[in-house]
Amino acid sequence: MTVIRAIVTDIEGTTSSISFVKDVLFPYARKRLPAFVETHVDRPEVQHWLHEAAKEAGLVEASRQEIIELLLRWIDEDRKSTALKALQGMIWKEGYEAGDYRAHVYPEVAARLHAWRGEGLHLYVYSSGSVPSQKLFFQYCEAGDLTPLFAGYFDTETGPKREQASYEKIAEAIGELPQHLLFLSDIPEELDAAKAAGFRTAWLLRPPLSIPAEPHHPAYTDFDAITL
Numbered sequence: 001m002t003v004i005r006a007i008v009t010d011i012e013g014t015t016s017s018i019s020f021v022k023d024v025l026f027p028y029a030r031k032r033l034p035a036f037v038e039t040h041v042d043r044p045e046v047q048h049w050l051h052e053a054a055k056e057a058g059l060v061e062a063s064r065q066e067i068i069e070l071l072l073r074w075i076d077e078d079r080k081s082t083a084l085k086a087l088q089g090m091i092w093k094e095g096y097e098a099g100d101y102r103a104h105v106y107p108e109v110a111a112r113l114h115a116w117r118g119e120g121l122h123l124y125v126y127s128s129g130s131v132p133s134q135k136l137f138f139q140y141c142e143a144g145d146l147t148p149l150f151a152g153y154f155d156t157e158t159g160p161k162r163e164q165a166s167y168e169k170i171a172e173a174i175g176e177l178p179q180h181l182l183f184l185s186d187i188p189e190e191l192d193a194a195k196a197a198g199f200r201t202a203w204l205l206r207p208p209l210s211i212p213a214e215p216h217h218p219a220y221t222d223f224d225a226i227t228l
């Protein structure tokens with residue numbers, strides 16, 4: 001078995017519960033999105049992502065109200081749109097800074113990340129959430145500020161999580177051969193893409209899920225069970 005030099009982890013369903021993202025973060029952004037857009041529409045980055053959302057939907061000359069409705073629908077559909085994720089991240093920032101919530105991580109995650117770092121492994125995040133929202137997530141985390149542990153962050157600006165090419169780009173950006181990289185995720189299609197790019201993979205199946213008899217990827221119920 002080749003030596004693992006760096007670990008790339010997904011967030012939702014892997015370091016953290018799906019419920020925190022779906023039941024806390026998404027409703028928070030949904031409730032505030034219309035007012036956020038109206039209040040911040042003069043900010044160039046807000047204008048940029050509103051324009052990108054309209055473009056992604058093929059809407060020409062869409063009104064602001066139409067774009068807001070589109071974004072609300074995408075939140076309900078859990079669409080992994082880069083534009084939506086960027087705007088959601090800006091709204092979540094206000095919630096983190098106001099102390100409205102802190103990000104969930106499973107109980108063993110922080111200690112295991114510290115242990116891997118202590119062993120000299122480099123740690124990265126790859127999530128559909130925007131890079132700024134990933135940084136906020138791990139800064140305002142139930143387990144304290146975990147951002148000093150991470151060497152870098154990747155989002156869908158690198159590419160979709162179910163495409164081999166995205167993992168090839170990540171390996172190149174990290175500067176390691178893919179066989180020295182381990183990708184952690186709860187989604188088999190993401191693991192398939194990482195494996196096709198040459199990564200080692202670890203499939204997280206958090207309780208109440210259980211490990212199937214013949215898993216297609218090395219499967220674990222928590223980070224402490226992962227063998228490098």
Ligand SMILES: CSCCC(=O)C(=O)COP(=O)(O)O
Nearest residue numbers: 011012127128129133134137
């Ligand atoms: C960075 S926290 C918000 C995560 C998010 O918006 C999301 O869609 C989660 O996707 P993941 O790729 O982490 O499963």
Ligand SMILES: [Mg+2]
Nearest residue numbers: 010012013186
């Ligand atoms: Mg996930």
